[in-house]
Amino acid sequence: MNGKSAKSGTLYLVPNLLGVCDPSDVLPARTLAIARRLSHFIVETPKAARAFLKTVSPDRVIADIAMLPCDPAKAAIEQCAAWLKAGIDVGVVSDAGCPGMADPGAAFVALAHQIGATVVPLVGPSSVLLGLMASGMNGQLFTFHGYLPSKPPDRDAALKNIDRLVKSAGGTHIFIETPYRNAPMIDAIRTTVSGGVVLCVAQALSSAQETIISKPISQWTDADRLRLSQKEPTLFLLGAQT
Amino acid sequence: MNGKSAKSGTLYLVPNLLGVCDPSDVLPARTLAIARRLSHFIVETPKAARAFLKTVSPDRVIADIAMLPCDPAKAAIEQCAAWLKAGIDVGVVSDAGCPGMADPGAAFVALAHQIGATVVPLVGPSSVLLGLMASGMNGQLFTFHGYLPSKPPDRDAALKNIDRLVKSAGGTHIFIETPYRNAPMIDAIRTTVSGGVVLCVAQALSSAQETIISKPISQWTDADRLRLSQKEPTLFLLGAQT
Numbered sequence: 006m007n008g009k010s011a012k013s014g015t016l017y018l019v020p021n022l023l024g025v026c027d028p029s030d031v032l033p034a035r036t037l038a039i040a041r042r043l044s045h046f047i048v049e050t051p052k053a054a055r056a057f058l059k060t061v062s063p064d065r066v067i068a069d070i071a072m073l074p075c076d077p078a079k080a081a082i083e084q085c086a087a088w089l090k091a092g093i094d095v096g097v098v099s100d101a102g103c104p105g106m107a108d109p110g111a112a113f114v115a116l117a118h119q120i121g122a123t124v125v126p127l128v129g130p131s132s133v134l135l136g137l138m139a140s141g142m143n144g145q146l147f148t149f150h151g152y153l154p155s156k157p158p159d160r161d162a163a164l165k166n167i168d169r170l171v172k173s174a175g176g177t178h179i180f181i182e183t184p185y186r187n188a189p190m191i192d193a194i195r196t197t198v199s200g201g202v203v204l205c206v207a208q209a210l211s212s213a214q215e216t217i218i219s220k221p222i223s224q225w226t227d228a229d230r231l232r233l234s235q236k237e238p239t240l241f242l243l244g245a246q247t
Numbered sequence: 248m249n250g251k252s253a254k255s256g257t258l259y260l261v262p263n264l265l266g267v268c269d270p271s272d273v274l275p276a277r278t279l280a281i282a283r284r285l286s287h288f289i290v291e292t293p294k295a296a297r298a299f300l301k302t303v304s305p306d307r308v309i310a311d312i313a314m315l316p317c318d319p320a321k322a323a324i325e326q327c328a329a330w331l332k333a334g335i336d337v338g339v340v341s342d343a344g345c346p347g348m349a350d351p352g353a354a355f356v357a358l359a360h361q362i363g364a365t366v367v368p369l370v371g372p373s374s375v376l377l378g379l380m381a382s383g384m385n386g387q388l389f390t391f392h393g394y395l396p397s398k399p400p401d402r403d404a405a406l407k408n409i410d411r412l413v414k415s416a417g418g419t420h421i422f423i424e425t426p427y428r429n430a431p432m433i434d435a436i437r438t439t440v441s442g443g444v445v446l447c448v449a450q451a452l453s454s455a456q457e458t459i460i461s462k463p464i465s466q467w468t469d470a471d472r473l474r475l476s477q478k479e480p481t482l483f484l485l486g487a488q489t
């Protein structure tokens with residue numbers, strides 16, 4: 006009951022896999038059943054969404070599924086509104102993980118609330134959530150920053166600010182980086198942030214390549230950095246020792 | 248591969264249900280299989296953990312499972328270290344949702360990293376994640392605050408600070424409140440925070456009673472507040488309009 010009007014469709018937020026794995030490793034039966042049933046989707050990238058739907062429904066004719074990229078936004082919002090108002094259930098699927106968390110999707114959820122359609126968030130893998138759980142850091146106070154600035158002086162200023170916040174408030178600070186920049190980011194953290202702050206790097210979460218290293222910055226070595234791939238999706242967490 | 252030493256056990260973070268529902272609605276097959284297989288657990292509350300394990304394994308003799316409350320911490324940490332060093336796999340289960348996110352568990356994860364045991368975070372329901380997905384708010388920048396201060400003057404100062412942060416940085420601010428204080432919290436938000444800020448209240452997520460209301464504070468009515476239960480776990484989100 007979401008203030009649903011009598012005949013509007015429901016907007017389902019359908020988590021995608023984070024990487025190569027058996028879908029039943031990371032998606033509950035309910036999420037799988039709804040992903041298999043829906044015939045209309047708003048997607049981050051059609052190619053990734055088709056691959057996802059083929060993985061969860063190998064026998065399905067993917068060409069029969071109505072699929073609209075979320076960008077350009079105006080057209081996607083209008084189509085999503087038309088579907089929902091016509092009583093059609095719509096799924097939102099991003100390229101990896103949970104729509105609306107570090108991923109597109111929020112605009113369609115806001116739309117659904119505006120027109121009184123029910124919004125149903127489904128359970129699935131989120132690198133931010135899995136990384137925080139696996140970090141051993143404070144999970145009562147944390148901030149997700151998305152990407153830090155890419156230019157080194159701005160990035161280092163952001164890292165110094167996080168260092169200050171960790172010391173003053175004790176929360177955990179989470180951010181992502183494009184995989185090929187993992188090594189420079191780790192080097193920047195080791196030279197910019199206080200040695201007593203804990204750095205967790207969580208990579209390829211929920212896949213067979215899952216790698217999680219969490220220890221005070223002063224204990225990080227070049228060998229640790231070399232254990233990390235330059236190709237896998239990577240989450241960085243900085244926080245106080247627990 | 249977590250820097251695992253040859254014979255140490257693995258620490259699994261096992262999400263619990265958020266409320267009454269079919270476990271397969273919110274737990275992937277892998278999470279269920281590991282919860283059913285593990286024989287040693289660190290738990291937030293033994294009664295809640297036994298109920299969870301009975302739900303996912305109706306035929307299991309729960310008395311055969313070694314279970315230690317996470318508090319007092321010193322005894323639990325020592326026992327967890329002994330189990331892991333003896334090569335025994337250990338599960339961490341909180342009373343609801345994901346251990347380590349708004350819930351106990353971080354200290355045992357930190358311990359596992361210290362002794363070189365592999366840490367495996369499993370997928371399951373998190374009210375913070377589901378609420379953020381369902382809010383339609385900014386998921387690229389968000390902070391989880393846990394509980395705000397309970398005394399009204401301190402609570403209102405925290406709300407005013409969040410109001411300022413929403414306007415200056417545009418992020419989403421998430422917090423929880425004990426269910427019987429939902430109504431006073433909503434009233435405080437309506438009188439303290441700017442009317443253009445969006446308030447989402449997400450209640451009983453992933454259960455049949457799931458209720459999600461998300462709209463600008465200026466549009467919240469007493470009728471909205473009356474739709475919300477004073478008994479269900481509730482998440483509050485404040486953010487800018489998308």
